[in-house]
Amino acid sequence: MESERDTVRKSLYEMVDMERAIEQVVSTCQDIFLASSKSGAGYSERVPLSECYGRVLADDLFSVVDVPGAPVSMKDGYAVRMSDFEAPVSPQHEAAGTRVFAVKMEMHATQTGEEQIPVLPDGCVAYVATGAVLPLGADAVVMVENTRAASDESVEILKAPYCRGQDIRPRGVDLAKGQLVLSKSELILEAEIGLLAACGVSHVSVIRPPVVGVLSTGDEVVDVSESRSAALSAGSTYDSNRPMLLAACAAAHAQVVDLGIVHDHAAELERTFMDACAKCDLIVTSGGVSMGRRDLLQRILASKGTVHFGRVRMKPGKPLTFATLLPNAFEPDAPPLPRTRVVLSLPGNPVSSFVCLHLVVIPAIRSLQGHASPLPPIVDAVLAQDVKLDPERPEYHRATLVWNAELGAFQARSTGVQQSSRLLSARSANAFLVLPALDETLKSGSKVRAMLIMQERLNG
Amino acid sequence: MESERDTVRKSLYEMVDMERAIEQVVSTCQDIFLASSKSGAGYSERVPLSECYGRVLADDLFSVVDVPGAPVSMKDGYAVRMSDFEAPVSPQHEAAGTRVFAVKMEMHATQTGEEQIPVLPDGCVAYVATGAVLPLGADAVVMVENTRAASDESVEILKAPYCRGQDIRPRGVDLAKGQLVLSKSELILEAEIGLLAACGVSHVSVIRPPVVGVLSTGDEVVDVSESRSAALSAGSTYDSNRPMLLAACAAAHAQVVDLGIVHDHAAELERTFMDACAKCDLIVTSGGVSMGRRDLLQRILASKGTVHFGRVRMKPGKPLTFATLLPNAFEPDAPPLPRTRVVLSLPGNPVSSFVCLHLVVIPAIRSLQGHASPLPPIVDAVLAQDVKLDPERPEYHRATLVWNAELGAFQARSTGVQQSSRLLSARSANAFLVLPALDETLKSGSKVRAMLIMQERLNG
Structure with missing residues (x-):
């Protein structure tokens, strides 16, 4: 001793x-x-999609499917052939600014196989629901708001400048087979889980924690x-x-x-x-x-x-x-x-x-765990009160930051007495003010650097 | 149909x-x-401390203990009686600016019971380690840096303006028995878990999720x-x-x-x-x-x-x-x-x-779950590129915000094509730009409001 x-x-x-x-x-x-x-x-380790939230991707990830897998309608409406709009129209409809088409089929969003997709007959249209696969030959969709039911089997379509591809999601436009979807080292949160699922990925290689x-x-x-x-x-x-x-x-x-x-x-x-x-x-x-x-x-x-x-x-x-x-x-x-x-x-x-x-x-x-940016973000903040600096050592002063819309800046409020045994000074903190070692007092309104911590608490 | x-x-x-x-x-x-x-x-439900991260407290919580439970030393040093510094000192030590004391005991940070705390004899000092309970009668601590070992049983203490209570954490100064420690509806993160443990709380009532x-x-x-x-x-x-x-x-x-x-x-x-x-x-x-x-x-x-x-x-x-x-x-x-x-x-x-x-x-x-501020925080951000607005509907435009130290502001970069089927536009996003419905293009450098989401991603 x-x-x-x-x-x-x-x-x-x-x-x-x-x-x-x-x-x-x-x-x-x-x-x-x-x-x-x-x-x-x-x-790395392989985990099911349901367990990869917050993890870091171990490998680049490519889509193995096209999304969508076939051209689909973006609207409830009628799939048409644009060439049919070039045919002559009756004087009556010319005057009304419409054109009548026979409705030959109805397509809904279902698990349509490639071989089940029908051909749209010339001069006819197909009713299509949002997300439905288009019949072969259709090259535009007229949304239901631009139509009027003419009879049980026909529809009147308002003349309007429709263009080829209108309201169609082409095959693979959202995700193309072979496309890089997520890169190695990316953090997986809910958006990335959605993306992985959309590509048909049920298990994923992540960095071992x-x-x-x-x-x-x-x-x-x-x-x-x-x-x-x-x-x-x-x-x-x-x-x-x-x-x-x-x-x-x-x-x-x-x-x-x-x-x-x-x-x-x-x-x-x-x-x-x-x-x-x-x-x-x-x-x-x-x-x-x-x-x-x-x-x-x-x-x-x-x-x-x-x-x-x-x-x-x-x-x-x-x-x-x-x-x-x-x-x-x-x-x-x-x-x-x-x-x-x-x-x-x-x-x-x-x-x-x-x-x-x-x-x-x-x-x-x-x-x-391979995060590219391992450090907490540092932002500027405006002091809501005077803060006495430590003359000898830089201080990490516990504070609560709230965005002040009027100031257009984060406002920082000290959590009170900063003694190192007083854990109450960490209660409700969401930042450390990064204060320099100086023998002076920073005045309320001064700008300081603040390190964001426990960001779940930024909501207040 | x-x-x-x-x-x-x-x-x-x-x-x-x-x-x-x-x-x-x-x-x-x-x-x-x-x-x-x-x-x-x-x-509400009662859960062990190890399971309450991210939960919301169901009741006010008061400390049932004093922290510390007795006056303890904040430094490695010597516990003294201030009154002993008033006694006359030998001319030799007067000249050296020191005073010699007999070291009668040594106190370490241990689970000392109330009844085991010794009394400091008059005219003597006790060696105290950081965190050790002070002997009864001691009313200041002189840190080891202000002392010099005189012999095996005595210590020379430099004359300095010591004050009563110096380097002592009084009983209950960090947390006092009966003190409100956390309020009902507070979010429990790691700081609060530490506080609960410090009060001896092993199970806690939280809002049922x-x-x-x-x-x-x-x-x-x-x-x-x-x-x-x-x-x-x-x-x-x-x-x-x-x-x-x-x-x-x-x-x-x-x-x-x-x-x-x-x-x-x-x-x-x-x-x-x-x-x-x-x-x-x-x-x-x-x-x-x-x-x-x-x-x-x-x-x-x-x-x-x-x-x-x-x-x-x-x-x-x-x-x-x-x-x-x-x-x-x-x-x-x-x-x-x-x-x-x-x-x-x-x-x-x-x-x-x-x-x-x-x-x-x-x-x-x-x-x-009883959160007082359920909505995501909204901050200002500066556009890093031009963004075309939607003329008809306000848009929540996916973007990545990074604090730009030079600008002293968040800089917002769009995640690209914003089509609603393109989930890639959510990849790496940490904010929605809250854009008004206007038939115009916001220029790069414009200020916009941004709603922070997936804040775990603020690190980049």
């Missing part, structure tokens, strides 16, 4: 800038993803599931980071593994890391912010891999640590395994954890 | 404005939600699961709407029910509606855009409930229909059931369906 007090007064690590830190995490994860996409090992293990450290940390069985002792804290991180990683479409709470004990921590290395692409820890504890964790990371940074010039979240480990780091005699493991060690303070989650954990997950 | 051709040349329904239509759907759903929140029937049934209609429509067994006939279309709608409704946190494909047959359609009414809060249909088919559907809706509108002045999506049914409409002798059923009948064209999904279906789901 004595040694701990004496040796740890200074951090071992250089302070790095946050933008550099983010860049380093993202490019490392992108490299890991690229390597796996080249080797193919554990790169990264497996993300989440653990909390600390002797004082208690699992919330124990909240029913016992009163909380004065020195204990319910573990808020692990449930928060697990939920956010799952929402970012990672496959999450709950690694539990690990006490401040070197062997226990090492055992957990060994297990995690065997199955997780990314290991996210939180806690261990005091210098003695950080030593425990950083000693394992340094001895089993490379610590890329251990301190970041930012507020909150300074002790953020980023390391990579070989997957067989704990079993040196095992054959080398394909994927480098990524470790992100977040501070234990709930707000620091929350900020680091959005700045590096989610971008890491997105990078490991 | 003859009668169909003759009687359906005009729609039965007045054309309504889209903004009015959206308002009507949302306020009806909000009323249904309010009624159920009053009666309590099927209003609406049950949403989705069906497609049309004799020509083929389920994509059949794509492996048979070639598609010329007149057939794979059902793209149902997979798209099911995925989007599930992503909006509804509980979805796949009602399948229903053919153009009155009895079959009625039977499906009867089943759906028994279990679904919201029934979403698509297809049946031709006038004869619309009759089939609208006849059922009109006879079993109220059709609020059947045509909307918008592009695409004009035939959008909104109705409400009593849950026992199909079993008139059954006792009245509590919730009115909502029906949204979308046009069959994939793009019309996609637009109506975002304009009314998702807002309906959000309203039925």
Whole structure:
């Protein structure tokens, strides 16, 4: 214990800038993803259409069908031959500006086979419903609003400048057989699911989601599931980071593994890391912010891999640590395994954890899943109140952005006291204001940069 | 068939404005939600913390614990009594600007019980790690950086203006027992999950998600699961709407029910509606855009409930229909059931369906789930190219918005040809440009209003 007090007064690590830190995490994860996409090992998986929402396409996708499969009508109306409009017309109809045709058939939208499509006799028309296949020979559709029923078997068509192809969807106009429909690396949301279905794709190859293990450290940390069985002792804290991180990683479409709470004990921590290395692409820890504890964790990371940074010039979240480990780091005699493991060690303070989650954990997950733009979007916003800056470190200030139609801009309201233990400052937030380190106060109305997070909340 | 051709040349329904239509759907759903929140029937359900992401809180939530549960140190350092700094100091230390204290104890962050907290003897200090409970009597923490180890049992503390309470998190400062932590109707995302866990909440009452049934209609429509067994006939279309709608409704946190494909047959359609009414809060249909088919559907809706509108002045999506049914409409002798059923009948064209999904279906789901702001946010955007307006109907033009830092504004790029059958125009879209009905072309650089959709895609 004595040694701990004496040796740890200074951090071992250089302070790095946050933008550099983010860049380093993202490019490392992108490299890991690229390597796996080249080797193919554990790169993609085939899932039914109903399970691919939010996933990333593993291969280019081409249509195997024409949509529509035959020329179809875009309107309820009459399929005609344009050449029939050149025939002479009776003086009576000439005067009325109409032309009478025999209605020889009726076509509805059904599963018409190629061989079932009839030929439209010369001088006749066919009633066609929206979506119905046109009879062969028809080259325009006159919508029902331009017609008048003349008798049970005939229709009067108003003279109008109809043109060839009018109100017809030609075969393959929406999607042509062989056409590139979606590209490798595209995000699949509902529009893309519709497109895949339209092409007859029922199963699709998507990038395998990264497996993300989440653990909390600390002797004082208690699992919330124990909240029913016992009163909380004065020195204990319910573990808020692990449930928060697990939920956010799952929402970012990672496959999450709950690694539990690990006490401040070197062997226990090492055992957990060994297990995690065997199955997780990314290991996210939180806690261990005091210098003695950080030593425990950083000693394992340094001895089993490379610590890329251990301190970041930012507020909150300074002790953020980023390391990579070989997957067989704990079993040196095992054959080398394909994927480098990524470790992100977040501070234990709930707000620091929350900020680091959005700045590096989610971008890491997105990078490991092949997203082209892994970082949260940054927009401009106008401050709704004065905000005091931190003179020493750039700050990621929790705020709620709402579009103000009068201003024609996002207006940003601080979520209040920004102390790093006060998780209430993350409640209802949908942005971090990216504030520079300056010894001054930004006035209400100033323009700031804002990073959008939890965008589901943009609705307010 | 003859009668169909003759009687359906005009729609039965007045054309309504889209903004009015959206308002009507949302306020009806909000009323249904309010009624159920009053009666309590099927209003909420209790779920574990791990399942409440994206859900809406059913009740106000108060903390049952103080966080922290006792005063704790915010730094690695020494807990002191401020009064000890008033005692005289040796000339040697006076000159060095320091003061020496005996280190009598060491406190770490652990599950310390109230009764285990020691008293700090007068004139002594205690080593405290970040997060450790302070010994009784200590009223400030001096961080380790302001100290120097004097011997194994003593520490030299630099003279500095320390103040009472320095670097101490008082009991309950982050969350106080009895404090309102989250309000009824708040959306639960990761920050709120962290807050709930911090308060020791392992299970939470959330609004029951609406049950949403989705069906497609049309004799020509083929389920994509059949794509492996048979070639598609010329007149057939794979059902793209149902997979798209099911995925989007599930992503909006509804509980979805796949009602399948229903053919153009009155009895079959009625039977499906009867089943759906028994279990679904919201029934979403698509297809049946031709006038004869619309009759089939609208006849059922009109006879079993109220059709609020059947045509909307918008592009695409004009035939959008909104109705409400009593849950026992199909079993008139059954006792009245509590919730009115909502029906949204979308046009069959994939793009019309996609637009109506975002304009009314998702807002309906959000309203039925008690969201305070059910509508998608609307922002300003600058056109990246010329866009031709529709002279007759306001248009919801699919576009991709990207924040342009140079412009300090969202820049909107059209997704290309906007024909309502061309679902490719929804690919990669993250907004609808809300364009007025005018016979002109908006020039590149013009400002337009844009409705944000699929916000997961704002990252690009």
